[in-house]
Amino acid sequence: MLPTQGLGPVSHWKWHTLNDPPVLQQVMIDTQMAHKDPNIMNLDPSRSGKTRHDDEEMLAIEFDNFIKEKSKKMSQTFKPFQITMKALKMNEQFSLKVLDQATVYLVFRAGTTNLKLNIGMVLDPREIVDTETSDLGDVSNNMDKLPARTDSLARLQKSIAHAQHYDRSLTERDRRIRRSVPRGSADALTAAASCPLRPDPSGFTTPADSYCKCSRRPFSGNSYQDDPSCYVGSFPKDFSYGPFEQNGDGDSTSLQEDHKPRILLMGLRRSGKSSIQKVVFHKMSPNETLFLESTNKIVKDDINNSSFVQFQIWDFPGQIDFFDPTFDSDTIFGGCGALVFVIDAQDDYQEALDRLHQTVTKAYRVNEHIKFEVFIHKMESQRDIHHRATEDLAEAGLEHVHLSFHLTSIYDHSIFEAFSKVVQKLIPQLPTLENLLNILISNSGIEKAFLFDVVSKIYIATDSSPVDMQSYELCCDMIDVVIDISCIYGLILLIYIATDSSPVDMQSYELCCDMIDVVIDISCIYGLILLIYIATDSSPVDMQSYELCCDMIDVLNNGTVLYLREVNKFLALVCILREENFQKQVFELRNKCQNAVAAERTRAGSPEPLANGAADSAGAYDESAAGRPLLP
Ligand SMILES: Nc1nc2c(ncn2[C@@H]2O[C@H](COP(=O)(O)OP(=O)(O)OP(=O)(O)O)[C@@H](O)[C@H]2O)c(=O)[nH]1
Structure with missing residues (x-):
């Protein structure tokens, strides 16, 4: 407590047991007041301008x-004690009323x-050693006990x-964003944000222009030169396909005109x-x-x-009648x-099987090339369904018709996985894409x-390596995180750090800072790189992303890196790799960048940076960082 002039020297109330009156003690060592708030100090005119000199002996x-x-x-053992109600006047304005510990x-x-x-709380007596300097946030209490x-x-x-974590992360973010001295990497970020993925296809660019056009500010929607509608660097939050179009079943003109692959969704009601x-x-959730x-x-x-996923889905009513003359x-x-x-596996599925049989025979007669996909939905009793279908x-002489079965539920990622497989079969470029990925x-x-x-x-x-559900879910989560974060902050680049509650060690922190520099350097030249690097605990940007990351942490706490690179507005390459391989790749990529910059400068006949400051990738590229080892 800060005394007023009338009350005496600097002192505080010490309250050892709640049933004894508190004792006012003079404070010799100013432990509590290391950072004096001038506003508070001004409240005591007797002390203004004076500094208290410590008496060494005292x-x-x-x-x-x-x-x-x-x-x-x-060494003392604390015993629980009964509290008698108490009220204490502290000064003219403040008083304390004790009803019980809580x-x-x-x-x-x-x-x-x-x-x-x-301000009451039930403290755990086994953990309270020093009642003098404990802060509310420092001591654990009964509420902290798990489970x-x-x-x-x-x-x-x-x-x-969550609130504490959020608070810490905000402070940390603030600290990082508001650097007092501007650093090269901040300029690099500005430059990177404005950098197109590809050089101008028109060919009318000077060498200096060919990497970056930094006329845009980093947080605005950047665009590809060949597609002005595409954003680079931030997926919009309200990402979705266009409006949900509802055409009636009589709309046959548009049916014939549309040549996009068509996926029919059929099955019983509900x-x-x-x-x-x-x-x-x-x-929809x-x-x-x-x-x-x-x-x-x-x-x-x-x-x-979307650039690749272009098709139509037709959702049929459950009660559709194939023998109805209006059914074309x-x-x-x-x-x-x-x-x-x-097929709803939670329901009696005999009727569904009959309907499946009827649908497949009817459809096959019209079009032999249809891919038949059966979603055994809402449950796991797929074996029996599979076998009987x-x-x-076969009994109807259609044993050559291939049915692909998928176990699905909208409550996990299985429905996304199953749909991925359905869509992939309709993409003619699939073998090429798979080859490239291999x-x-x-x-x-x-x-x-x-x-x-x-x-x-x-x-x-x-x-072609097998897909395990866990990796797939991780990648989906990452996309969610990136979409969340990139749309909130419009940042093109992110090192995202999260793990269990183990303490942050300086080494991993510095490593992350280094990586930020490196990725910024690379993104100056290669355009956008989005990266989630799971290394240590700190800096979630918002609660939702934090929760998503927490889900990922369980899996990714063993030195695995998830890497996301935006290909265009709708496509992203997401990779899972070991941390050491990632380091190697980043390092090699950085060297390539350095060489590319050097070659470009030589070609342009300019030993100096190609253009000034943030407006140029080469200028923004921090050469001193190039030789720096990634690991401290
Ligand atoms: N448990 C569970 N319920 C689900 C799942 N998918 C859908 N449902 C529920 O099933 C019910 C019916 O879903 P709809 O999507 O309306 O079914 P529909 O096949 O379109 O029905 P119709 O339009 O009548 O043909 C809803 O209450 C959903 O919440 C799932 O994977 N698991």
């Missing part, structure tokens, strides 16, 4: 007492203003932990067709699908905004690439590479 005595008191406290009111009264703050005794305590603990479509392509109304006409959805099976099945039949077809991983130490459609999170292609 300090020595107090220090000695302090040690003795501390050791006594440490209810201690600090009351402020000034005129008609009356404020009350509960929490009740759900509400658990929620409270989670919120507190099997989950519309939910699948909404969750995968319209970002699974819980919201509970409120979906039954579909009563064919709903056509154009998935056409030639038009419907004729232009169909894939037919996804959804193929048996039924070449990429065999030359780079990458363990798994996915080419993602970032909107739907279905993957267009992957290398």
Whole structure:
């Protein structure tokens, strides 16, 4: 407590047991007031301008007492005690009212203003050694104990932990963003943000122009030169395909005109067709699908905004009747690439199997090239369904018709995985893409590479190594994080750090700083690089991203790096690789960049940076960083 002039020298109340009156003690060592707030100091006019000189002898005595008191406290066993209610006037405005350990009111009264703050808490006596300097945030109390005794305590603990983490990360972010001395890397970031991925295809660029055009500010939507509508560097948050188009079943003109691959969603009523479509392509959360109304006409959805995923999905009503004369099976099945039949495995599926059989035979007669995909949806009893469905077809003489079965649920990533496979079969470039990814991983130490459609999170292609669900989920989570963060901050570059609660060590921190520099350097030349580097705990940018990252941490705490590179507005390459391989790649890439810059300068006949400051990639490239080892 800060005394006023009338009260005496610097002193504080010491309150050892709540049943004894607190004792006012003079403070010799100013432990609590290392950073004096001038505003508070001004409240005491008697001390203005004066500095208190410490009395060496008194300090020595107090220090000695302090040690003795501390050791006594440490050996002492605390016993729980009953508290008698107490009120204590501290000064003219403040008073304290103690009801029990958890209810201690600090009351402020000034005129008609009356404020009350509960500062009580139940402390764990085994952990409190020093009551003098403990801060509320420093001591653990009953609420910190895990596992929490009740759900509400658990929620409270989670919120507190989140809030503390959030607070720490904000401070950390602030510290990093508001550097007092501008650094080269900040300029590099500006330059990188304005750098197109590819040189101007028109060819009318000077050598100096060919890498960067930095007329744009980093946080605005940057564009490809060949596609002004494409953003580089930040996926918009409200990322989705165009409006959900609802054409009635009579719209046959547009059916014939449209040559995009068509995917039909069929199945019994309430099997989950519309939910699948909404969750995968319209970002609906699974819980919201509970409120979906039954579909009563064919709903056509154009998935056409993406560079690769261009098709239509037709969602059929569950009760569709193939024998109805208005059902034009030639038009419907004729232009169909894939037919996804959804079976609700939680329901009695005999009827669904009958309908599957009926649908496949009808469709096959019209179009032999249809890919038949069966989603065994909502559950795991796929074996029986699989067996009986193929048996039924064989009995009808259609044993050569191939059905691909997928176990799906909208409540996990399985529905995205299954849809990825459906879409991949419709992409003519798939073998080339797979080949390229195979070449990429065999030359780079990458363990798994996915080419993602970032909107739907279905993957267009992957290398030929098996896909495990966990890696796929990780990559999906990463896309979510990147979309969240890039749209909040418009940053093109991110080193994202998260792990368990182990302390941050300086070495990993410095390593991350180095990596930021390196990636900025590279992105100056190669355009956009988005990177999530999981290394240590710090700096989540927002709660949602933090939670997503937490999910990833469980898997990625063993030196694995997730790497995302935006290919264009809708496509991203996401790779999983070992940390040491990543270091190697980054290092090699950096050397290549350095050589490229040097070659470009020689070609331009200019030993100086190509253009000034942030407006030029070469200028922004920090050469002193090039020879610096990545690892401290
Ligand atoms: N448990 C579970 N429920 C799901 C899943 N997918 C969808 N559902 C639920 O199934 C119900 C029916 O979903 P819809 O998408 O309306 O089914 P539909 O096949 O389009 O139905 P119709 O339009 O009548 O043909 C909804 O309550 C969904 O929440 C899933 O994977 N698991």
